[in-house]
Amino acid sequence: MCLAIPMRVIEISGTSGDAFDPPAAAVEADGIRQNVRLDIVDRMPAPGNYVIVHAGFALTTLDEEQARANLALLEELAAGGDETR
Amino acid sequence: MKPADVYRDPERVRRLAARLAATVHRPLRFMEVCGTHTVNLFRFGLRAMLPPELEVVSGPGCPVCVTAAVDIDTCLAAAAHPEVEFATFGDLVRVPGSCGTLADLRARGARVTVVHSPAAAVALARAEPGRLVVFAGIGFETTAPLTAAAIVQAAALALDNFCVLSFHKRMPPIIDRVLGAGHRLDGLLCPGHVAAIAGRRAFAPLAEVYGLPGVIGGFEPADIMLALVRLAELAGRGAAAVENGYPRAVAENGNPAAQALTDRVFIPADAPWRGFGTVPGSGLVPREEFARFDARRRLDLTPRKMGSTGMEPAAAAVSEPAGCRCGDVVAGRCRPPDCGHFGRRCTSTAPVGPCMVSAEGSCAAWFRYGNDGE
Numbered sequence: 386m387c388l389a390i391p392m393r394v395i396e397i398s399g400t401s402g403d404a405f406d407p408p409a410a411a412v413e414a415d416g417i418r419q420n421v422r423l424d425i426v427d428r429m430p431a432p433g434n435y436v437i438v439h440a441g442f443a444l445t446t447l448d449e450e451q452a453r454a455n456l457a458l459l460e461e462l463a464a465g466g467d468e469t470r
Numbered sequence: 471m472k473p474a475d476v477y478r479d480p481e482r483v484r485r486l487a488a489r490l491a492a493t494v495h496r497p498l499r500f501m502e503v504c505g506t507h508t509v510n511l512f513r514f515g516l517r518a519m520l521p522p523e524l525e526v527v528s529g530p531g532c533p534v535c536v537t538a539a540v541d542i543d544t545c546l547a548a549a550a551h552p553e554v555e556f557a558t559f560g561d562l563v564r565v566p567g568s569c570g571t572l573a574d575l576r577a578r579g580a581r582v583t584v585v586h587s588p589a590a591a592v593a594l595a596r597a598e599p600g601r602l603v604v605f606a607g608i609g610f611e612t613t614a615p616l617t618a619a620a621i622v623q624a625a626a627l628a629l630d631n632f633c634v635l636s637f638h639k640r641m642p643p644i645i646d647r648v649l650g651a652g653h654r655l656d657g658l659l660c661p662g663h664v665a666a667i668a669g670r671r672a673f674a675p676l677a678e679v680y681g682l683p684g685v686i687g688g689f690e691p692a693d694i695m696l697a698l699v700r701l702a703e704l705a706g707r708g709a710a711a712v713e714n715g716y717p718r719a720v721a722e723n724g725n726p727a728a729q730a731l732t733d734r735v736f737i738p739a740d741a742p743w744r745g746f747g748t749v750p751g752s753g754l755v756p757r758e759e760f761a762r763f764d765a766r767r768r769l770d771l772t773p774r775k776m777g778s779t780g781m782e783p784a785a786a787a788v789s790e791p792a793g794c795r796c797g798d799v800v801a802g803r804c805r806p807p808d809c810g811h812f813g814r815r816c817t818s819t820a821p822v823g824p825c826m827v828s829a830e831g832s833c834a835a836w837f838r839y840g841n842d843g844e
């Protein structure tokens with residue numbers, strides 16, 4: 386139930402402010418497409434951004450700058466693993 | 471390459487495992503407080519890669535597992551009302567209360583519908599104006615804002631046939647409970663998606679109050695290994711610090727919009743936990759302003775038992791499934807194989823307790839993936 390996975394935003398809808406048409410996005414991951422609500426997302430995503438999806442809602446838009454920092458941390462620690470061989 | 475792929479790359483995971491092995495020099499015991507970590511440690515074969523001195527135990531991070539039997543009985547009492555359509559995430563349907571499960575009640579004619587989102591429960595209420603849709607709100611900081619959004623939407627739509635039976639729970643009070651009562655832990659693998667909402671700072675008391683290290687971890691195999699490496703490094707130095715190992719999704723202050731929505735709709739309340747009893751301020755119930763969306767204020771939820779013709783009044787005594795040690799499992803006091811029912815009376819096809827019912831439960835993960843790495 387807490388399985389929250391990153392999905393790529395394809396299209397945004399529901400920007401009218403009408404409760405019958407809440408903010409939402411069409412998102413895709415591994416060929417699976419679904420619609421998710423954007424009521425609680427921290428930062429409005431744009432098409433092409435990745436969002437973390439949980440129980441039909443986007444929780445957060447992945448931060449690209451932080452994504453690079455995250456990757457750098459991964460590569461640094463993984464490189465350390467090689468030296469120990 | 472998709473962003474996720476690099477975090478699944480077996481070569482990087484292998485190198486992180488080597489680094490972890492080179493970092494752990496003495497017996498260490500970490501706790502993961504997230505059902506998805508529990509499952510993914512098995513699913514990606516990570517448990518088999520852990521150094522023998524490192525033990526990783528489960529904590530109270532599986533929402534279904536920590537829901538007390540008394541709360542399951544409340545679900546049964548709600549679902550038994552003839553006008554109610556009970557909407558819930560799937561796992562809850564098979565969890566036994568003191569006299570059966572929601573699935574048993576459904577077999578006797580109650581309307582129990584599995585939904586995958588609180589938004590789907592609102593849609594159900596709009597589609598079925600003649601029924602009262604009761605959504606079972608379950609989950610931690612990650613899920614509570616979703617239920618809050620559903621309540622706010624129902625209010626905006628002036629939807630009178632939707633309400634929530636909230637069992638939502640907060641992570642900090644239960645971490646206090648785990649750490650306050652004499653523990654044998656060397657660090658915490660902190661839940662990435664709770665932190666995506668609550669922020670790194672929500673876990674800072676680990677270091678500041680309890681002098682323990684913590685690392686917030688994502689959910690891909692390399693994320694989990696990365697967090698364990700950093701945790702082992704901190705624990706090895708005796709450093710009390712809470713690090714963010716998942717910065718691409720977790721900010722220092724989390725997601726303030728989601729926090730504000732939860733605060734607007736819910737107020738903390740005492741709540742019962744399986745394995746811990748009542749924990750002050752650990753639950754979330756709708757505020758007065760949203761009283762008409764609170765199932766507890768709209769329905770008589772006195773405990774009932776399943777009789778031959780449906781639900782009948784029952785004494786309030788609540789029993790856990792006999793011999794089930796879920797309460798000890800979620801508190802990290804025992805491992806699933808330490809339970810006498812594990813793999814014998816209790817299997818994934820015939821679960822005895824919630825830790826086997828829930829896909830995120832520790833017993834289910836151990837049963838499904840075997841005893842890798844032990």
Ligand code: SF4
Pocket residue numbers: 793794795796797799806809810811812813816817821822823824825826827833
């Ligand atoms: S194995 Fe089954 S009976 Fe034993 S603690 Fe786990 S869920 Fe309960």
